[in-house]
Amino acid sequence: MDQRAPNLLDEALGLVDEEKTKPWPLSSRVVLVEDRVETSGAFVLHHLLKRALSPHSSNDVVVFLAFSQPFSHYDRVLRKLGCNLTAQRENNRFFFLDLLMSEFPDGDEGNKDGLVALYGKIEKVVTTSFQENKKCITIVIDDFSLMEVAANGSTNYVLDFLHYCRTLTSAFGCSLVVLNHEDIYSSIERPALILQMEYLADILIKAEPLATGLATDVHGQLTVLNKEIREEQGSSRNKICNFHFRVKENGVEYFYPGSKT
Amino acid sequence: MAESICRALRDGALQGEHAPALTIKDSIASPFGFHVFTHLLTQLSSNILAAKSQSRGLVLVAFSRSPSFYLDLLNRKGIDVASSQKCFVVLMNVWELKHCCRIEILDCYTDPLGWKDALLASENGGSLSNEASTGASLCRNVKDMDKLYSSIIELGKGIVGQGKVRFCVAIDSVNEILRHASISSVAGLLSNLRSNDRVSSIFWLSHSDLHEDRVTAVLEYMSSMVASIEPQNQSANGRRCNWESLPLLEHNYWKGRFHVRFKRRNGRVRVMSEEFHVEQSAINFRSISSEDEIVNRSLLPKVQFNLQLSEKEQIDRAKVVLPFEHQGTGKPIQIYDGRRSLTDGKSEAEPVSTGILQTNENSSKGEIIYLRDSDDERPDSDEDPDDDLDI
Structure with a gap:
């Protein structure tokens, strides 16, 4: 199976572009990936990473905030998908911020200062890339719940941080991709954090197990809620897509429910 | 709005x-x-x-x-x-x-x-x-x-x-x-x-x-x-979208x-x-x-009594056939409501839906002659309450 060929996920996100003429469709948009413990949504991040670093254009830059895995992990996964992260890092197209062991200093001000400094780093990369005429910048946060942990659980500051990252999307046309876990908020009556993120998100991708239970050849379902698809001449439409997926060693297979033989 | x-x-x-x-x-x-x-x-x-x-x-x-x-x-x-x-x-x-x-x-x-x-x-x-x-x-x-x-x-x-x-x-x-x-x-x-x-x-x-x-x-x-x-x-849960019913x-x-x-x-x-x-x-x-x-x-919960019927509701109500209601079966329905006296009933060729208690078709079997005292008398004075039923 050709990995370059657009699949259902690309279609749902509007990434299908045969002539490579249109600008990056996720530009100025916030993508929220929600997953659960039974179905990890990491593969969606990998897919977006691969698309963002596509060999067709050298103007793409990815800023990756890794709270959950080390660089070598992403390097191995992406290599299977046909994308060399080490080389991209050397080409200054992939900026990896290893925040695995990071913990902001305790106390209210410490949390805030840590997040401000982190934001400062991102802003610097974005502005310098922008000045170098690399206009297609993607900021990826993997994952948001661990960021909350690193900030000693201060939800408000983490949301402030997210807001500032969002200002970059409107000012520089960046896209912001955030992974978060839905089920860790399931027992809270008013999960303000995840709700706030859902309000902010322009595209919501949910990875869930099948409603009917486990199956060997279907690993789960993806629901993509695209709040506004912009088309030529300012027209736009809204869309909800749902399809099943199967995670394989070197790629993911997407198919409509019932269409797999 | x-x-x-x-x-x-x-x-x-x-x-x-x-x-x-x-x-x-x-x-x-x-x-x-x-x-x-x-x-x-x-x-x-x-x-x-x-x-x-x-x-x-x-x-x-x-x-x-x-x-x-x-x-x-x-x-x-x-x-x-x-x-x-x-x-x-x-x-x-x-x-x-x-x-x-x-x-x-x-x-x-x-x-x-x-x-x-x-x-x-x-x-x-x-x-x-x-x-x-x-x-x-x-x-x-x-x-x-x-x-x-x-x-x-x-x-x-x-x-x-x-x-x-x-x-x-x-x-x-x-x-x-x-x-x-x-x-x-x-x-x-x-x-x-x-x-x-x-x-x-x-x-x-x-x-x-x-x-x-x-x-x-x-x-x-x-x-x-x-x-x-x-x-x-x-x-049902009210809060989140119900993704199951996609x-x-x-x-x-x-x-x-x-x-x-x-x-x-x-x-x-x-x-x-x-x-x-x-x-x-x-x-x-x-x-x-x-x-x-x-x-x-x-x-919606009904919080007020509706005392009036709309025109449509009145028509609908008139169409309802109640159990045991006399359907006429060819003869004119004569239900006594006490408002007309016997003499009035005789003079009318075809009393419709209101009329007298007894018809005169079979007078040999005896008849009850009822003369109302006046029109002011309340009509339901000795009315048979089951009069309209076909028992």
């Missing part, structure tokens, strides 16, 4: 009274509050720029979208903000020009907490954000409610100048303010804005599920109108109910409902179709 809100916001406040205030609230199940907000914003802006409204300007406090987003939006809707800005230049030069209308944006989006400012100061250089070029006033500390209040009022006065001319205020997210300040200080801000004699009308958007119910209640108490956006079909969701997600509650001066509350449909990033309103309304009515 959307129009009546627009009208109320356009007409503004009476002298010596609070400005009309509108809360737009939505929840994640139907997150289209922002669409309603932008709809009202564009309507009101075009009214203001056409000088049809009481106010001569609008201050937009932007928390959740960038000022450039709003400028784009208004331009796309055919509202030329640029010309209104030119108007401002004229206003700056010729102070006599009073009737100038303008939209001013207070930017609480770009740098609400002063992080960028602090980073810039620490680096002593670096590039400024693009947003600064849009000409919107920047607010770098949204935690200070007094500062926020005074900058809104100053911006407004900057548009309309001194005197008695009023302006409108629009706040695109109360939630963002509430993240940085307590509900009491936010309530103070809103109520100060409402009672300011330069403010013509004010409206704000709030996502009701991000806060406790009491916060929503406080906001609703302070507003003379509440517009709530609800999904078409309330899902085909239904796909169909209904972009639609919903739009309820508006008006609070009159005398305390009377009126609730009206409409349907909305979101398409192409625009929101369309239409009245609820009658079929839905009937279903809706039967689902």
Whole structure:
């Protein structure tokens, strides 16, 4: 199976572009990936990473905030998908911020200062890339719940941080991709954090197990809620897509429910 | 209803009274509050720029979208903000020009907490954000409610100048303010804005599920109108979208109910409902179709007795065949209701539905002669209650 060929996920996100003429469709948009413990949504991040670093254009830059895995992990996964992260890092197209062991200093001000400094780093990369005429910048946060942990659980500051990252999307046309876990908020009556993120998100991708239970050849379902698809001449439409997926060693297979033989 | 809100916001406040205030609230199940907000914003802006409204300007406090987003939006809707800005230049030069209308944006989006400012100061250089070029006033500390209040009022006065001319205020997210300040200080801000004699009308958007119910209640108490956006079909859990029933969701997600509650001066509350449909990033309103309304009515709890029947209900009732009711079977139905005497019955050729107790067809078997004393006698004096039954 050709990995370059657009699949259902690309279609749902509007990434299908045969002539490579249109600008990056996720530009100025916030993508929220929600997953659960039974179905990890990491593969969606990998897919977006691969698309963002596509060999067709050298103007793409990815800023990756890794709270959950080390660089070598992403390097191995992406290599299977046909994308060399080490080389991209050397080409200054992939900026990896290893925040695995990071913990902001305790106390209210410490949390805030840590997040401000982190934001400062991102802003610097974005502005310098922008000045170098690399206009297609993607900021990826993997994952948001661990960021909350690193900030000693201060939800408000983490949301402030997210807001500032969002200002970059409107000012520089960046896209912001955030992974978060839905089920860790399931027992809270008013999960303000995840709700706030859902309000902010322009595209919501949910990875869930099948409603009917486990199956060997279907690993789960993806629901993509695209709040506004912009088309030529300012027209736009809204869309909800749902399809099943199967995670394989070197790629993911997407198919409509019932269409797999 | 959307129009009546627009009208109320356009007409503004009476002298010596609070400005009309509108809360737009939505929840994640139907997150289209922002669409309603932008709809009202564009309507009101075009009214203001056409000088049809009481106010001569609008201050937009932007928390959740960038000022450039709003400028784009208004331009796309055919509202030329640029010309209104030119108007401002004229206003700056010729102070006599009073009737100038303008939209001013207070930017609480770009740098609400002063992080960028602090980073810039620490680096002593670096590039400024693009947003600064849009000409919107920047607010770098949204935690200070007094500062926020005074900058809104100053911006407004900057548009309309001194005197008695009023302006409108629009706040695109109360939630963002509430993240940085307590509900009491936010309530103070809103109520100060409402009672300011330069403010013509004010409206704000709030996502009701991000806060406790009491916060929503406080906001609703302070507003003379509440517009709530609800999904078409309330899902069982109420909070999150019901992703299991996806085909239904796909169909209904972009639609919903739009309820508006008006609070009159005398305390009377009126609730009206409409349907909305979101398409192409625009929101369309239409009245609820009658079929839905009937279903809706039967689902509503009955709180009042309905003492009158409509014409349709009367016809329907007349058609109902009751058990044991005499169907006539060829003969005319003669049911005695006591109002006609025997002699009357004889003289009438064909008594229909009213008549006498006994017919005269079989007089050999004896007959009961009943003569009523007078017409004033109550007809049911010795009436057979089961007279109309075919037993």
